[in-house]
Amino acid sequence: MSFTIKSLVLYSHDGDQRVVPFRAHGLNIITGKSKTGKSAIIDIVDYCLGRGSFNIAEGFIRKRVAWFGLHLTKDGDEVFVARDNPGPGATTGSKVFIQRGVTDEYPSADNIAKNITAGSLKTFITQYAAISENEHRPESGTRDPLHANISHALFLCFQKQGTIASQDQLFHRMNEDFLPQSMKDTLPYFLGAVGESHFQLLAEFDILRKRLRLLEATEAKRLQTIELSRGRVLRIINDGKRVGLIPSDYQAVDDTVFDYLKRIEGAQVEGHDIIPDFGETIEMLSGEQRTLQRRLSELNQDLRAAKAFLSDQTEFSKEANEQQARLQSIGLYKKDDGDKSVCPICDSKLATPVPAVSELKTSLERVQSQLAAVYKESPHLQAHIVEIEQQIVAATESLKTVQAELRNAMSEDQNARASQNQLIARARFLGKLSDFVEITGPHEGTGDLDEELAEVRKLVAAVQARLNAEETSSRLETILNLIGRKMTDYSTKLDLEHSGSSLRLDLKKLTVVADTEGGPIPLQRMGSGENWVGYHVLALLGIHWWLRKKHRPVPGFLILDQPTQAYYPPDVVEGDLERIGRDSDRRAVQSLFQLMSEACGEIAPDFQLIVLDHAHLRNDWFEDAIVEEWRGENALVPRNWRAL
Structure with a gap:
């Protein structure tokens, strides 16, 4: 079995204690008027069982309580958990105190100190609830595997005031992101469709x-x-x-290729004698070739220069001969008397003076002297040109000889290198072949x-067959059908709109469905708050009937907050049935509590139902179920506690 709540313990800032006791089994009723702290009980229990956030409303309780404590029991194994009040405006506390063992007297505020972390608290309560190692693996592979823990189990243990009267939300916290999918993933484990052997x-x-x-x-x-x-x-x-x-x-x-290759591996590398390296000869011949090429270049330059000079002399001779021919006409002149204003031929007076005959003779003599020098040098220049041309022919022949020798040397060098490369290639091949034969074959x-x-x-297939998802789905469908049958049975005791119809849980949509002759009707399409509250109670009672029947690892308590809110007027002070106007509503409230009382008797001894409500019925069984009544000055937190 799983645990139930033995008491709720609050500590004031001055160290005072407020203990709210519960019966470990059966119906527990806390009745009272509004604003006495009834609705805070679910948030306190959730917080003490490891929830990360602190969700108690701002106001009276946050200001006057220092620590929240919860006394749990399971087959004589008791645990006392206390968590600090983080104070106004805070979202979570950092101090957690745990004491395990039979607790006859609660520790004083001075003896409470942090001895465990909030994360470790969640792990501890998960193990205390007997939630074994488990894992949900989505078939699609788009989500990470999910391990069920106490937080998932508590979805089935709380019905806050806003949830129990909702037509859209059947379970606790299903209006938060990602939690509906977590509920769908973990519910098969909690219901027993997959057991410990599955994991x-x-x-x-x-x-x-x-x-x-x-x-x-x-x-x-x-x-x-x-x-x-x-x-x-x-x-x-x-x-x-x-x-x-x-x-x-x-x-x-x-x-057989591998045996053949092994024989080749043992072959000896045999090649031709290594031919001497021709590198030095090639280098020497190349240098000689470069020298001859430079010599030919220089001789060609000299030849061009000599021919250019001879050509210039020839042009000068032509020009000088023409001048000499013109000057030789001086023989026609008469005797030169030195008078430049008289014509030397006709002795007439000239308007413009002319050169004297002596000057013309001097010019003629100079030209004749220059021509004589040119004629004297021309034979030497011709001989020089012939000599250069002979040297060019000799150098060209020498260059051809050197180039032929260079080609032969390079050819022989290539042959030598090819022979050596062949020898090296064979050696490399045999090395590679050795490695190949060693690792291959x-x-x-x-x-x-x-x-x-x-x-x-074969083993994988055998285990996979035992993990067949279709079998899990079939078991889950069977369990949901049995729970639906119990819900249908309970519904006959309430006057609901579809009472007596075949009821079932729709796990895909997390809702209740009534199968009628006109077709399936989900909770969202059922009218009136009376029906919404009624079907929430039926669904949760049916689920806990199965959980306790199969000893599943879900806490053995269910806390319902204001299940009669659809019948009582707002801000009710007294909870007598006379406060309800219509006879049908009074009968509905009576029937609802009778169902809860009878269900506790059927599910007993492992089930604890805690109801927080305005109602106070004047029946013996109802009076016996009341653990506290908060009217007048009575409330969850004493009025005289000091506020910070």
Whole structure:
């Protein structure tokens, strides 16, 4: 069984205690007028059981309470939990105190101090509720696996005032993001559609699947190696053919190729004698070629210069001869008397003076002297040009000889290098062949791998068959049908709009559905607050009937806040039925409490129903169920407690 609440304990800032006791089993009623603290009980219990946020309304309680305590019991195993009040405006506290063992007297405020973290508190309460290791794995793979804990279990244990009268929200906190999906994921575990053996199988399945992946990876690697080896065999054979160690007509047709390659591996590398290196000769001839090329270049420049000079002299001779021919006409002149104003030929007076005959003779003599020098140098210049041309011919022949020798030297050097490269290529091939033969070829032990792989696949299939999702869905559907049948049975005791119809829980939409002759009617389409409250009570009582019947790890209490709110007028002070105007409403309230009382008797001894309400019925069974009545000065927190 799971735990129930033995008492609620509050501590003032001065160390005073306020204890609200509960019966561990059966119906517990706290009745009273509005604004006495009834609705805060759910938030206090939720906070003490590990909820991260502190949601008690701002006001009287936050100002006057220092610590909130909760006394839990389960088969004689008692736990006292206390959490600090973070104060006005705060959202969570940081101090948690736990004491385990039979508690006859609650610790004083001075003896309460933090001894555990809030995160550890949640883990502890999860284990205390007997929630075993579990995991929900979404089939789609788009969400992370979810582990059910005490927070998920408490969705089934609280019905706040706004929830119990809602047509859109059947369970606690289903108006918060992501929580409806968490409810859908964890409810199969809490209802028992998947038990502890399911999670043991999951753990076994994980181990086997991990082993299978490892074996499959080994097998894939082996197959890849075989396939890779075939391609590498062809490449290694082609390499051997290129270096002349394997005949060009050899073909690899079966595994005998590996024996053949081992024989080739043992071959000796034999090649031609190494030919001397021709590098020095080539370098010497190249240098001689460069020298001759420079010499030819210089001779050609000299030849061009000599020919240019000879050409210039020839032009000068032509010009000088023409001048001499013109000056030789001086023989026609008469005797020169030095008078430049008289014509030397006709002795007439000239308007413009002319050169004297002596001056003309001087010019003629100078030109004749220059022509004589040119005629004297021309034979030497011609001889020089002939000499340069002969040197060019000799240098050209020498260059041709050197270039022919250079070509022969380079050709012989290439042949020598090719021979050495062939020798090196064979040596490299044999080294690569040695490595290839060592790591490639038929392997032993493949038979054992195949047998182990087949065996693990059989085990995975067997475990997977036991984890069949369809079987889980079938079990869940059966459980929901049984709960729906119990809800239908309970509904006959209430005067609801679809009372007596076949009721069921719709887990996909988290709602109640009444299957009628006119078709299915979900809670959202049922009218009036009376129906909404009634079907919430029926659904939660039916679920807890199953939980306690199967000893599921959900706390054994259910707290309902204001289930009669649809009948009483606002701000009611007294809870007598006379405060309700209509006879039908009074009968409905009476029937609702009678159902809760009878259900507690049926689900007993492991079920605790705590009802927080205005009502106070004058029946013996109702009076016996009252644990406290908060009217007048009575309330959850004493009025005389000091506020901070």
